[in-house]
Amino acid sequence: xxxxxxxxxxxxxxxxxxxxxxxxxxxxxxxxxxxxxxxxxxxxxxxxxxxxxxxxxxxxxxxxxxxxxxxxxxxxxxxxxxxxxxxxxxxxxxxxxxxxxxxxxxxxxxxxxxxxxxxxxxxxxxxxxxxxxxxxxxxxxxxxxxxxxxxxxxxxxxxxxxxxxxxxxxxxxxxxxxxxxxxxxxxxxxxxxxxxxxxxxxxxxxxxxxxxxxxxxxxxxxxxxxxxxxxxxxxxxxxxxxxxxxxxxxxxxxxxxxxxxxxxxxxxxxx
Numbered sequence: 001x002x003x004x005x006x007x008x009x010x011x012x013x014x015x016x017x018x019x020x021x022x023x024x025x026x027x028x029x030x031x032x033x034x035x036x037x038x039x040x041x042x043x044x045x046x047x048x049x050x051x052x053x054x055x056x057x058x059x060x061x062x063x064x065x066x067x068x069x070x071x072x073x074x075x076x077x078x079x080x081x082x083x084x085x086x087x088x089x090x091x092x093x094x095x096x097x098x099x100x101x102x103x104x105x106x107x108x109x110x111x112x113x114x115x116x117x118x119x120x121x122x123x124x125x126x127x128x129x130x131x132x133x134x135x136x137x138x139x140x141x142x143x144x145x146x147x148x149x150x151x152x153x154x155x156x157x158x159x160x161x162x163x164x165x166x167x168x169x170x171x172x173x174x175x176x177x178x179x180x181x182x183x184x185x186x187x188x189x190x191x192x193x194x195x196x197x198x199x200x201x202x203x204x205x206x207x208x209x210x211x212x213x214x215x216x217x218x219x220x221x222x223x224x225x226x227x228x229x230x231x232x233x234x235x236x237x238x239x240x241x242x243x244x245x246x247x248x249x250x251x252x253x254x255x256x257x258x259x260x261x262x263x264x265x266x267x268x269x270x271x
Contacts, residue, residue: 058165058183063158066165066183067123070196073189074127081110087130094138095145101216102153116237120148122157135233139226143213147227150212156205164195203252210256214263225264231257 058066081087091110099106106124114131118141126145133141151157168184168191184192201209210227217224235253 058158058162062183063161064123066161067121067125067157069182069184069189070161070193071121071123071125071127073193075109077190078111078113081112081130087112087133090138091128091133094141098145098220101149104149104153106149116234118144118148120145120152120157122152122161124152135237136230137226139217139223140230140233142220142222143217143224143227143230145213146216147209147213149216150209151201151205154205154208154212156201156209160196160199160201163199164192167195168192206252206256207259210260211263214260218267224267225261227260228257228264231260 081091087110091108095106095108098108104124106120106126108126108128110128110130110133112130115129116131116135118126118128118132120126126148128141128145132144136144151160165183168188214224214227216222217227231253235257238253
C-alpha cells in the first residue's frame with residue numbers, strides 16, 4: 001500500500017514536470033510569434049513610412065505621372081464632349097492660343113456634366129464642366145481657367161496631390177511602379193481621385209490664384225471685369241445651395257468678387 005502511494009506520487013510529479021515543460025515551451029512559442037508579429041508590423045510601418053516620405057518628396061516627373069494617371073481615370077469615367085458638339089465649338093474658340101501658358105503645356109476637355117466646376121492638374125490638364133459653361137459667359141469662363149492654372153503654377157495643385165498620395169500611402173495602396181509609368185495601382189486610382197477632390201485649398205492659396213487669374217486676363221487682353229461677375233454668379237449659386245459646384249471648394253465668393261472689382265478698377269485707372 002505504501003508502495004502504491006509512492007508510485008502515484010511519482011507519476012503525479014512526472015506529469016507536473018511535463019505540464020510545466022509544455023507550458024514553458026508554449027510561452028516561448030507565444031513570445032516568438034509575438035516578436036515575429038511585431039517584426040512584421042514594424043516592417044509594414046517602415047514601408048508605409050517610406051511611402052509617406054515619398055509623398056512629400058515626389059519629383060516633378062513623378063507628379064506629372066501621378067497627375068496623368070488620375071486625369072486618364074477621370075476622362076474614362078466622365079462623358080467627354082465630342083468634336084462638332086456646340087459645347088466643343090464654343091470652348092475650342094475660347095481656348096485658341098492657350099496651348100502653352102507660362103511655360104506649362106495645357107490640354108483641355110469639357111465634361112458633359114451639370115456640375116458648375118473646373119479644375120487643372122499638375123500635368124497641365126484643364127477640365128471644364130458643361131454646367132459651368134451654361135452659367136458663365138466666355139470671359140467669365142476664361143477667368144476661372146486662369147484661376148485654375150494659377151493653382152498649378154503656384155504649386156498648390158502639387159501639394160494637394162501630395163496630400164492625397166500620402167493618404168493612399170497610409171492605406172498601403174501606393175506603389176513604386178514608376179518604371180511602368182504608374183504611381184498608383186490601377187484599382188486604387190478612383191479612391192485617390194476622391195482624395196484629391198476632397199482636399200481643400202487654403203484661403204491664402206485661393207487668394208493667390210485669384211490674383212494670378214486676374215493677371216492672366218490682363219496679360220491676354222481679356223475682359224478682366226469678368227472675374228468680378230464670375231464670382232458674383234458663384235456667390236448667388238452658393239446662396240441657393242450650389243451642390244456639386246465650384247462653390248463647395250471655393251468659399252467666400254462675394255468677398256472675392258469685391259476684391260476682383262477693386263483690381264479691375266485699379267487696372268482701369270492705368271488706361
